Amino acid sequence: MRRLRRLMLLPLLLAPWLAHAGVQLVVDGVEDPLKLAVSSGVDLSQYATRDVTEAQVRRLYEQSLDQAKAALEPYGYYEARVQGQLDPVGTDWRVTLHVTPGSPVTVTGVDLRLDATAAKIPAIRRAQRAIENLKGQTLNHGEYDSARDALSGALTANGFLDARLTTHRVDVNRGERSAVIHLAWEAGQRYKFGEVHFEGSQFKEGFLQRYVPFKSGEYFAQDKLLQLQQALNGADYFSVVNVLPDVDDKKNGVVDVKVELAPAKRTVYTGGPFIGTDTGFGVRAGMERRWVNASGHKWKNELILAQNLKTLSTLYTVPLPGPNQRSFNYGATYRDSNTDTSKSKTLELVANETREWHGWLRTIGIHALDGTFTVGQKPGEADNVEGLEHGQSNLFYPEVSLSRKSGDNPIFVRNGWSLVLTARTTVGSLLSDASFSQVTADGKWITSFWGNNRFIVRGSAGATWTNNFDDLPPQLRFFAGGDRSVRGYSYQSIGPKNSFGRVIGGENLLVGSTEVEHYFTRQWGMAAFVDAGNAFTGTDYRPKIGAGLGVRWLSPVGMIRVDLGTPVHNPDEHGVELHVVIGPDL
Incomplete structure (x- = not known):
């Protein structure tokens, strides 16, 4: 009996430790996006609906002051001051962070080095100018990363497939609240298109070349590959179209293109009721032969029977x-x-x-x-x-x-x-x-x-x-x-x-x-x-x-x-x- 009473008292003894306690986080002194950055950057934000002990809360609270300061640095605020307050609210805790961001760091210089040949290409020049325009702006790590990656992407998109970012550094002088961006690329060789190889096509050799928007020997350009993908999808011959530059086997300044294809359903039947105030109620039926032969001919037929309109049409297309x-x-x-x-x-x-x-x-x-x-x-x-x-x-x-x-x-x-x-x-x-x-x-x-x-x-x-x-x-x-x-x-x-x-x-x-x-x-x-x-x-x-x-x-x-x-x-x-x-x- 005495042992039973001890077991009954055990939940009461453990109740303070098992009671649910969440953390309410309040950030003042700044507005979005700085407010959101602080809220997301402190570990406390993860405990709004999770059980937490008093010891955990106090430890997280102490860490949150430095975490809040660090969360503001990507936005150029390196001298932020954060004061905190920890208060119990019922079974929960409320943490208030009072943030004074201070003066931001300004980009005072951009040291960008790029091969002159690459810099002459308009798309690359625009990306380079976007980085240079960061000078005089508040240092924002996200904008810097985006501008840097955009230039790397522009190099690749315009045929510099071996381009390397050799220098990427931001020197911050906290005392002077200034920053200098250092970036350098080795563009390397500019590649040209080689041959286009179609795999899985149901058409005779050479037919699909009509959809290729570039010639062998032209400079490589990713937008041309996108145009090829869109043209093949729009032709309505295939259920699968994958356009893949063979960058792993590029040589002698040339990169071939592989196109993986899978035929679509050859014959499509459509039909059903419809309504239009110009035509009235009606039914529509159609049959389309997506390709008639290996030359890519198409044949489409449609019947419309409506209150005010009846049509029967056929269309034969020869690419x-x-x-x-x-x-x-x-x-x-x-x-x-x-x-x-x-x-x-x-x-x-x-x-x-x-x-x-x-x-x-x-x-x-x-x-x-x-x-x-x-x-x-x-x-x-x-x-x-x-x-x-x-x-x-x-x-x-x-x-x-x-x-x-x-x-x-x-x-x-x-x-x-x-x-x-x-x-x-x-x-x-x-x-x-x-x-x-x-x-x-x-x-x-x-x-x-x-x-x-x-x-x-x-x-x-x-x-x-x-x-x-x-x-x-x-x-x-x-x-x-x-x-x-x-x-x-x-x-x-x-x-x-x-x-x-x-x-x-x-x-x-x-x-x-x-x-x-x-x-x-x-x-x-x-x-x-x-x-x-x-x-x-x-x-x-x-x-x-x-x-x-x-x-x-x-x-x-x-x-x-x-x-x-x-x-x-x-x-x-x-x-x-x-x-x-x-x-x-x-």
């Missing part, structure tokens, strides 16, 4: 040897389209050549278009209603287009732009029922501001010259209204009217839009917009205005935009129009 990503493309599209103002059934044959041209994607080709159409017809109306205009066209015309886009993120662009310029013309009346010439331009600009906001400007313009406007099908006339035009109006519902008051489209187009988006989270935001513009003939330009609000959702399948727009200052149009767009920003 060509040489630079600039050249290819011949042959396509056919059957299109059955219904809008609020027109109906058309057309068959279009296309043959063109595409290539990269001075940073643009250039397309030059010929089009053959045949079909029937009705303009001025509203949904549900009979074909014999008064005022409708019926037509049939056979058109043959060359077309050239230039397109370019630039963005910091393909999924969610914070800063970027896109521009598409197109010109098409018949050759008199050669193989055509009508002669016409037409130019169009479509642009978009996105910029971010104040953190979670985007400002978006969009514009479209076009002009047509023809003596046979009545023979042009709807897709070669200009209309306004819809998701990517003037919101608040339905798709292609506004434009010039005939004598019966029916919209028949115009020869010219001018539309602009401004939009502001604010994001509450990384995925969700709202938008406010104002769109204005119209199609017109001659100089009779009467812009329509639409405005509204929308919701933005960065979903797993891409950006989803849902807008509610309404006409502004239009006594003939009222109500709210729903607009839904799914797809990339540019």
Whole structure:
């Protein structure tokens, strides 16, 4: 019994030692980043939620004073004074560190030595200048390390693969509060590209050279390797692309490049339902043959069955040897389209050549278009209603287009732009029922501001010259209204009217839009917009205005935009129009 009582008393005797006690750390006298540096630099910060005894606390507290001073030295403060205070707070402890940082050390000199040959290269010169610009600044070890490593990286990226940092020292004079940086590199030989060897390719020898953005004998550059990686990924032939410079076997000033590849799935089937306010509900099905043969030919087919649009299209692509990503493309599209103002059934044959041209994607080709159409017809109306205009066209015309886009993120662009310029013309009346010439331009600009906001400007313009406007099908006339035009109006519902008051489209187009988006989270935001513009003939330009609000959702399948727009200052149009767009920003 006596032994049992002793065992029962044991927890009471051990209670003071087993009780939870954490440490609350308070740092005053400095702000971030110095405050954060002190908090992270003292061991006490690790005991906020850990058990600690009084003896441990006192030992950690004594150490924290010197640790706090040391934490400030990387920021140039070598004469900091730290006073501390240790207080019990319930079962916890509170440690208060009063920090007086003092005057910082200033960089008074930079002694940088680099081979003159390397220093002439712009990227290396910029990195060198960044180090020299540290003179006169407060000594910051992190900035010094970053600038030093950036110059080492620039040397490697520009072919100096044997470059060595031979001197790296910072002399600090605490009494004078000054520091001198000493850095020296031996750049060594500048290497050139050798041969590119592809491993695991399913194509005939030499085909993949069209994606190589450099020639053997050019100076080595890492950005060229990145361009090669991006080009091969963008070709959509491979599931694995690894571009590896063979630096371990470099010799005679030359480094070869090895590219490891694994074929992607050869045939891809796609399909599923979709919705768009311009097209209505529908289903989409597609089949793509990523490569047809060892020459890299591609074949893509798509079927769309929607309420207002039915299409069947096929496209065959023949990549060509040489630079600039050249290819011949042959396509056919059957299109059955219904809008609020027109109906058309057309068959279009296309043959063109595409290539990269001075940073643009250039397309030059010929089009053959045949079909029937009705303009001025509203949904549900009979074909014999008064005022409708019926037509049939056979058109043959060359077309050239230039397109370019630039963005910091393909999924969610914070800063970027896109521009598409197109010109098409018949050759008199050669193989055509009508002669016409037409130019169009479509642009978009996105910029971010104040953190979670985007400002978006969009514009479209076009002009047509023809003596046979009545023979042009709807897709070669200009209309306004819809998701990517003037919101608040339905798709292609506004434009010039005939004598019966029916919209028949115009020869010219001018539309602009401004939009502001604010994001509450990384995925969700709202938008406010104002769109204005119209199609017109001659100089009779009467812009329509639409405005509204929308919701933005960065979903797993891409950006989803849902807008509610309404006409502004239009006594003939009222109500709210729903607009839904799914797809990339540019």
